[in-house]
Amino acid sequence: xxxxKNSGLTLTELVMAVAIFSLIILGVQTFFSxxxxxxxxxxxxxxxxxxxxxxxxxxxKELRQAVASSIVISRENANxxxxxxxxxETIKGTTVYYxxxxxxxxxxVYTDNSAIRRKFLAENLRFVHFVFPKSDDDSILQVxxxxxxxxxxxVTGIRALQVSxxxxxxxx
Numbered sequence: 001x002x003x004x005k006n007s008g009l010t011l012t013e014l015v016m017a018v019a020i021f022s023l024i025i026l027g028v029q030t031f032f033s034x035x036x037x038x039x040x041x042x043x044x045x046x047x048x049x050x051x052x053x054x055x056x057x058x059x060x061k062e063l064r065q066a067v068a069s070s071i072v073i074s075r076e077n078a079n080x081x082x083x084x085x086x087x088x089e090t091i092k093g094t095t096v097y098y099x100x101x102x103x104x105x106x107x108x109v110y111t112d113n114s115a116i117r118r119k120f121l122a123e124n125l126r127f128v129h130f131v132f133p134k135s136d137d138d139s140i141l142q143v144x145x146x147x148x149x150x151x152x153x154x155v156t157g158i159r160a161l162q163v164s165x166x167x168x169x170x171x172x
Contacts, residue, residue: 037151037152037158040151040152041151041158041160043151044149044150044151044160045149045160045162047124047149047160048124048147048148048149048160048161048162049162051122051124051147051162052145052147052162052164053164055105055121055122055145056143056145056164056166058107058121059098059143059166059168060143060166060168062090062096062098063086063088063141063143063168063170064168064169064170064171065090065091065092065171065172066088066089066090066091066096066170066172067088067089067090067091067170067172068138068139068170068172069138070087070088070089071086071087071088071138071141071170072086072087072088073085073086073130073131073132074087075099076099076100076101080099080100080101081100081127081128081129083129083130083131084099084100084127084128084129084130085097085098085099085100085130086098086099086130091172093111093112094109094110094111094112095109095110096108096109096110097109097110098121098128098130099128100125100127100128103123103124103125103126103148104120104121104122104123104125105120105121105122105123105125105128105145106118106119106120106121107119107121122147124147124148124149125145125146125147125148126146126147126148126161127144127145127146128143128144128145128146129142129143129144129145130142130143131144133167138170139169139170140167140168140169140170141167141168141170142165142166142167142168143165143166143167143168144163144164144165145163145164145165146161146162146163146164147161147162147164148160148161148162
């Protein structure tokens with residue numbers, strides 16, 4: 001009797017091949033998923049760092065031109081954190097407000113003729129805090145801000161935070 005050549009696969013070999021292939025695909029998918037999560041988190045961090053830097057720079061510029069005796073620190077309403085609103089007059093005679101409303105940062109500017117210009121500055125604000133670090137020196141003001149962004153709104157626990165603190169010397 002002639003010998004028959006066996007050229008097919010057994011069921012056991014096929015099941016093992018599918019199982020190994022599935023494990024490889026699962027590993028690759030997990031690797032790419034974690035990579036995408038990290039990329040989104042890095043992009044969120046870059047966004048809030050840029051937002052923090054731009055807003056603190058603007059506040060610093062305006063506060064340097066403030067009249068030190070006109071600075072009033074309070075809060076917008078009882079729902080906002082303490083020390084989250086500042087009002088001051090500049091040497092040009094305009095009155096400037098910076099305040100937190102929910103998770104947004106606003107700037108209001110009143111000119112001599114009582115015209116108001118409200119400007120939306122940031123939307124990822126967790127808190128802003130204005131304080132005089134030394135009680136005997138009203139020419140130095142500390143501005144603290146924390147910005148937060150959630151790159152995945154449907155996933156809990158992943159957040160990008162940026163805490164920035166600046167001391168500003170009031171020049172006038």
